[in-house]
Amino acid sequence: MEILVCARRVPDTSENEIALNSDGNDIERDELVYSINEPDNYAVEEALQIVARVGGNVTVATVGAEDDEEILRREMAMGANHGVLITDDAFAGSDARGIATILKAFVQKGSYDLILTGVQAEDGGAQVGGMLAALLDYPFASLVNSIEVVDGEKLKISREIEGGNKEISGIDLPCVLSIQTGINEPRYVGMKGIRQVASIPIPTYGATELALGASTVGAAAAKVTRVDYFVPALGKSAEMLEGTREENIEKLLELVAAKGGLK
Amino acid sequence: MARIFAYIAHKNGMADDSAVELLAAAKKVDAAASPTAIVTGLGANLDAVCSTLRASYGEVWKVASEALAYPNAELIRKALVKIVPAGSIMLIAHEHFGIDLAPGLSIKLNAAFVSDVLAIDGIEGSNLKVVRQEFGGQVSAHVRCDISSGAVITVRPGAFKPTEGVALGGTVVDKSSEVSALTAGRRYLQTVVAEAGDVDITKHNVLVSIGRGIQEKDNVSIAQDLADALGAAVSCSRPVVDAKWLEKSRQVGSSGKTVKPKVYLACGISGAFQHLAGIKGNPFIIAINKNPKAPIFQAADVGIVDDILEFLPEFTNKVREMHSVSAK
Numbered sequence: 090m091e092i093l094v095c096a097r098r099v100p101d102t103s104e105n106e107i108a109l110n111s112d113g114n115d116i117e118r119d120e121l122v123y124s125i126n127e128p129d130n131y132a133v134e135e136a137l138q139i140v141a142r143v144g145g146n147v148t149v150a151t152v153g154a155e156d157d158e159e160i161l162r163r164e165m166a167m168g169a170n171h172g173v174l175i176t177d178d179a180f181a182g183s184d185a186r187g188i189a190t191i192l193k194a195f196v197q198k199g200s201y202d203l204i205l206t207g208v209q210a211e212d213g214g215a216q217v218g219g220m221l222a223a224l225l226d227y228p229f230a231s232l233v234n235s236i237e238v239v240d241g242e243k244l245k246i247s248r249e250i251e252g253g254n255k256e257i258s259g260i261d262l263p264c265v266l267s268i269q270t271g272i273n274e275p276r277y278v279g280m281k282g283i284r285q286v287a288s289i290p291i292p293t294y295g296a297t298e299l300a301l302g303a304s305t306v307g308a309a310a311a312k313v314t315r316v317d318y319f320v321p322a323l324g325k326s327a328e329m330l331e332g333t334r335e336e337n338i339e340k341l342l343e344l345v346a347a348k349g350g351l352k
Numbered sequence: 353m354a355r356i357f358a359y360i361a362h363k364n365g366m367a368d369d370s371a372v373e374l375l376a377a378a379k380k381v382d383a384a385a386s387p388t389a390i391v392t393g394l395g396a397n398l399d400a401v402c403s404t405l406r407a408s409y410g411e412v413w414k415v416a417s418e419a420l421a422y423p424n425a426e427l428i429r430k431a432l433v434k435i436v437p438a439g440s441i442m443l444i445a446h447e448h449f450g451i452d453l454a455p456g457l458s459i460k461l462n463a464a465f466v467s468d469v470l471a472i473d474g475i476e477g478s479n480l481k482v483v484r485q486e487f488g489g490q491v492s493a494h495v496r497c498d499i500s501s502g503a504v505i506t507v508r509p510g511a512f513k514p515t516e517g518v519a520l521g522g523t524v525v526d527k528s529s530e531v532s533a534l535t536a537g538r539r540y541l542q543t544v545v546a547e548a549g550d551v552d553i554t555k556h557n558v559l560v561s562i563g564r565g566i567q568e569k570d571n572v573s574i575a576q577d578l579a580d581a582l583g584a585a586v587s588c589s590r591p592v593v594d595a596k597w598l599e600k601s602r603q604v605g606s607s608g609k610t611v612k613p614k615v616y617l618a619c620g621i622s623g624a625f626q627h628l629a630g631i632k633g634n635p636f637i638i639a640i641n642k643n644p645k646a647p648i649f650q651a652a653d654v655g656i657v658d659d660i661l662e663f664l665p666e667f668t669n670k671v672r673e674m675h676s677v678s679a680k
């Protein structure tokens with residue numbers, strides 16, 4: 090099975106406090122720790138596990154800039170066969186539809202049975218996978234938390250729905266699935282593994298190779314534009330305890346007792 | 353002004369809570385709008401939902417089809433593309449079904465798409481102005497959406513407070529005949545109900561709830577020690593389950609359990625909305641997190657900026673000391 094995983098490099102919210110820059114038009118990006126978008130990493134692991142069972146290849150592609158190569162190498166160190174960087178100045182300012190359009194053009198350059206994305210990006214909203222599927226006229230499922238290959242033409246999948254319940258469906262190949270975190274346990278990647286793939290060339294694709302014009306991608310084609318970032322006004326915000334740890338613990342004990350929380 | 357539609361999810365003959373929230377959102381797009389509800393399904397349940405919605409929506413489009421008896425996003429998308437006029441604004445709840453439906457629908461309607469919207473600031477020229485959150489709710493963004501060829505907007509559950517409605521006595525329009533011969537590459541097979549766990553977190557008055565801040569599986573015992581001292585149970589947020597440190601049955605949130613404790617200690621939990629959606633009954637929320645910008649501090653009653661791995665053991669000791677004093 091030929092599997093394409095669409096991945097992104099994003100600021101890691103578990104490692105960073107996200108703050109606004111002085112102009113308020115972006116977040117402060119200096120000294121941010123970036124990593125692969127977490128659900129995308131689960132998607133790559135899932136692709137690797139499928140290929141281990143039924144054979145095939147895993148390609149990881151990202152639409153981005155030179156710095157984003159690092160996540161491709163990381164995923165190649167995990168076992169992905171190929172990494173591809175899709176990059177062009179003309180792609181800057183694309184909205185989700187623009188990114189999906191770029192990915193569609195890339196998909197049509199190859200031949201993939203299955204396309205995976207992470208369920209959503211840290212700065213996104215679960216958009217690109219479903220849009221890509223519709224552009225390709227492939228079936229789509231979001232929030233996928235298990236995949237079983239039935240035969241060369243079908244999968245049996247499970248989606249995470251409300252209350253921890255699972256919705257089981259059959260889906261035809263080729264299809265696009267957005268992968269929920271927790272579907273598997275992504276393997277560990279050490280520095281040694283990354284060094285081993287450091288010299289493998291990573292092919293790049295641009296607007297020319299993908300025959301994409303400014304009418305479909307980039308800022309000019311974007312219908313959706315972020316105007317600025319802001320820190321929301323606090324609604325019901327917490328009373329902060331700002332004493333020493335010992336004082337805070339004393340106060341907390343009183344509060345918990347008052348609210349009926351001590352047995 | 354573009355026509356506004358709301359796609360209404362329903363179950364067992366009852367419209368989802370989002371039905372009235374989508375109506376409130378539509379009024380934020382255009383206060384003068386008379387949005388139309390669209391309901392798909394089959395049989396008596398569908399009729400019951402349509403009938404209920406007449407109280408809040410001036411017009412209800414009913415789409416009955418054997419193929420739509422179970423809400424399959426691909427089939428519903430194909431049905432909507434046949435009946436929704438070009439240039440319309442389509443509102444959908446941002447939950448598991450909306451996430452399945454909306455992105456592809458926007459492509460097929462050739463409409464702009466904005467997902468998970470928290471606030472709508474009205475229309476300016478050909479642009480709709482909305483607010484989204486990014487980076488787990490640490491920052492918000494003003495987003496401009498060109499609606500000149502229509503838009504699909506998913507709306508965060510709970511973000512729009514239903515307005516006091518007048519009983520409209522709206523009409524039900526049967527659109528079923530416009531939708532025929534629907535086929536999809538995805539077929540619903542069955543729903544598997546979540547397994548019950550060893551501990552029922554929905555039955556506890558006090559929850560010690562842990563998030564990513566617990567850092568590793570061996571540290572879960574730190575929370576369990578506190579829970580034991582308090583006579584509480586340990587619950588958690590999604591990353592703890594993803595990492596297999598606790599069972600899925602311990603997860604609080606929209607994809608986990610809904611809990612109604614008296615006291616909720618959120619320890620090392622950032623406070624994503626999917627997690628907060630699982631906390632009901634207005635408990636006293638105490639948040640302990642080393643990131644002062646964690647969104648949990650906006651939802652909590654009391655907050656402490658500290659490392660839970662150091663704070664919790666000391667807190668546990670104090671609780672134990674207190675018990676031993678009161679036992680004497």
